Amino acid sequence: MRYLVTGGAGFIGSNFVKHLLTEGSDHFVVNLDVLTYAGNLYNLEEVEGHANYVFIKGSIANRELVDLILEQYSIDTIVNFAAESHVDRSITGPDVFVKTNVLGTQCLLDAARAYGISKFVQVSTDEVYGSLGETGYFTEDTPLAPSSPYSASKTAADLLVKAYHETYGMNVNITRCSNNYGPNHFPEKLIPLLITNALQGKELPIYGDGSNVRDWLHVRDHCQAIDLVVHKGRPGEVYNIGGHNEKTNNEIVQMITDQLNVSKDLITYVADRPGHDKRYAIDPTKITTELGWKPSYYFEEGLKETVEWYLANEGWWKNIMNGSYVTYHPKKSGDQLCTH
C-alpha cells in the first residue's frame, strides 16, 4: 500500500509511521508534517533512512503541495493525524485549531477526492463526545457534545469526513481514541509533563482536585487499531479505540511519584482548566467484535516502560525544553522542504 501519513512527526503519527515501516511489509510511506512545536524529526530517527519512506515538510492546508504528493507518489491511502491537539492551548488561542483541524482536513479531503484515494482515515478523539458523569461509556452512537475549542474543531472535522462519505461516496473511516501514552509523547501532556517535571524536581501541577478521569491507551495499541481500521474498517464507519484503563489524575501522579521515588510534596493543586471534562471512558465493543482488536498493554506495565523510556531518553526531552527540537535534515534525495 502507498500511504500518505499526515502529522507523522508528532507523537501518535510518528509511532504509526514506525509501525508501518517495521511490521515487515512493503508499504511505502510519505510523511507530510509542517513541524509545529509538537512535530519532531528526532521521533523518526529509526526510519529516516528507510528506502520506502519520504519526509516532506508542509501543511495539509496547502492544496498544491498535497496534490503534488498524491500524484507524484501514487498514494492510495491517507491517514490524517495532522492536528493541533492540546486542549489548554485551544483555550488561549482557538484560531490555529480551526485553521489546521477544520480547514486543513477539508483541504485534504478535497485532494483525496480529486485523486480518487481508496481509503481516508481520520484520526479523531473521544473528546468529541464531551464529558461523562460517574458512570457509563462512550459508544459510537453517543451524541457529539464537545466542550473545548480543540474538541469542537475535531468534531467539525469528523462531520466533514462523514459528509464526504455521504455526499461523494468516499471510503472513509473515523477513529476516536482515548488518552494515549507511551514513548515520544510531547511533555505538555499530563503523563510526560509529570515524568519530566519529577525528574527535574519541579512542581507537579494537578488541575482542580485531581478527580478527573481519563481512559489511558498505549500508543502502540492505538497504532495497531488504526492499522486494522485501514485494512478492515467498513466504509463510512466510526470506531472508538480505548484502553479500558480509567484512572483519576490523582492516581496517575501517585503512580509516577512512586516509580520515580520523588517527594509527594512536589504535587501542587492548581486552578482548574475552564470547561474541564470530568470523565472519559470508551466502550471498545465495536472495534473488538468487528475487527478483532484488543489492547496488549497492561497499564501498570505500560506506564512503567514509559517512565523508563523518559529516563533513557533524557536528550530527547531536554532538547524540547531548550527549543532545539524543530529540525530539518533531509536524509535522502526524495525528502523535500516546503515552506508554506
Ligand SMILES: Cc1cn([C@H]2C[C@H](O)[C@@H](COP(=O)(O)OP(=O)(O)O[C@H]3O[C@H](CO)[C@@H](O)[C@H](O)[C@H]3O)O2)c(=O)[nH]c1=O
Ligand atoms: C497538562 C495537565 C493536565 N492535567 C489534567 C487535565 C486532564 O484531566 C488530564 C489529561 O490532560 P491532557 O494530558 O492535557 O489531555 P486531555 O486534555 O485529556 O486530552 C488528550 O487526550 C485526548 C483524547 O482523550 C486527545 O484528543 C487530546 O489531543 C490529548 O491532548 O490531566 C493536569 O491536571 N495538569 C496538567 O498540567
